[in-house]
Amino acid sequence: MTASHCYAYPHPAVTTDVVVFTIREERLQLLLIRRRNPPYRGRWALPGGFVGIDEDLEECAKRELAEETGIGDLFLEQLYTFGRPDRDPRERVISVAYFGLAPCSRLRLKAASDASAAAWFPLDRLPELAFDHHEIIQLAHRRLVAKLHYSTIAFQFMEPEFTLSELQAVYEILRGEPLDRRNFRKWVLSLDQIEETGELRRNGNHRPARTYRVRHPQRVAIIR
Amino acid sequence: MTASHCYAYPHPAVTTDVVVFTIREERLQLLLIRRRNPPYRGRWALPGGFVGIDEDLEECAKRELAEETGIGDLFLEQLYTFGRPDRDPRERVISVAYFGLAPCSRLRLKAASDASAAAWFPLDRLPELAFDHHEIIQLAHRRLVAKLHYSTIAFQFMEPEFTLSELQAVYEILRGEPLDRRNFRKWVLSLDQIEETGELRRNGNHRPARTYRVRHPQRVAIIR
């Protein structure tokens, strides 16, 4: 490959990496890909890649995610930019990390060209990771937990229609403790961010539950 | 100048920009420099500059701040990374923005080589700015106000020793509304983040005030 792009001063490479969370099998899980190329060939890593010279950062994150995992259309938010000079053995690479959330139904994996595999991992069962990706994931998790307390970010894990019990289960998984059903219901309704669909969902041999939808699915509201 | 650094793929340039806030003359003010070189020559802008190829991002922000304004030793936190492809007319430039806070006493300006001038501007009296710096400042301000509510970030504006009235004045300026003195005192002491110095400060023709200091000046605690 010819080195054809020259500058008066050295330039770092810039990548995006994406931490995608979902709730699956009653656990918080995240998406990793297995690297097909060196460095760290065969190691698991966050999806991501180099930013095109005319490409916006978030656009790059979405494109790489789609290419490597087949996933599109999810909530994405910039997390932090990692730039330690030695974080990539090849050359100076600065990575703009994003974190994303989606209900697992919207995330159908199909391993694509850039990755030999893509898979979900429970957050407490992570394999060894490439680069400083463990650090990135740790920060993303802290941000997620923090945002639980002052925003409606958890709604991003929900299907378009959901019951209050399902929503409560998500909060219980994320917070790691059981919540009182009646107080949870009062609290979440008082936010005025979800509304009844008018439909019922019958799920087992018991009373059917009302279903709800998020009023502004694109917006994460700041509460409190 | 010879173009001597070549890559197989085009690389963006990476800069840092710093939004430094202080409280001066009973107002929230921020630090700008006047640009000596094109583009936007003569226009006011945030201090900042290109990241050295072996330089950490925060290190770069601190170095540029020191070179352009003579300021060192202040609280710095990464804010956001701005990467719109057309945000710089010269070439693709991705900027990692930081925001910084300090008491104005620690910030003695001495305009240095890279800038023909550096000056404080009240946030509501900003001049026209270079690049997308207005957008960066807006985000920094929002972050500052948000952090007021769940962290001890405002303590970063204080001198090493201060009275509760002075601290209250800072909160009133930032929040834009008066606070009840007695409730403020109870609240701020209950945080357990400041301690009495044992000294008194006499300031006018009235009772002298006890002075306090921040217990962990380097740490911004998350509260609530």
Add this chain to the structure above:
DNA sequence: CAAGATAGTGTCTATTTTACGCAAAGTCAA
């Protein structure tokens, strides 16, 4: 039609937040 399961509601208590009155310790001028 009884048993079992989850959905849905109200009330009472504890804790936190907010409102507000008053005494203390200085300076200054008569």
Add this chain to the structure above:
DNA sequence: TTGACTTTGCGTAAAATAGACACTATCTTG
């Protein structure tokens, strides 16, 4: 020296919010 003035410092009562808790409703299945 003493009273007027100014800011500091503290406590208590009321209001609002968060938490604990018991019972009824509606469905399926045997």
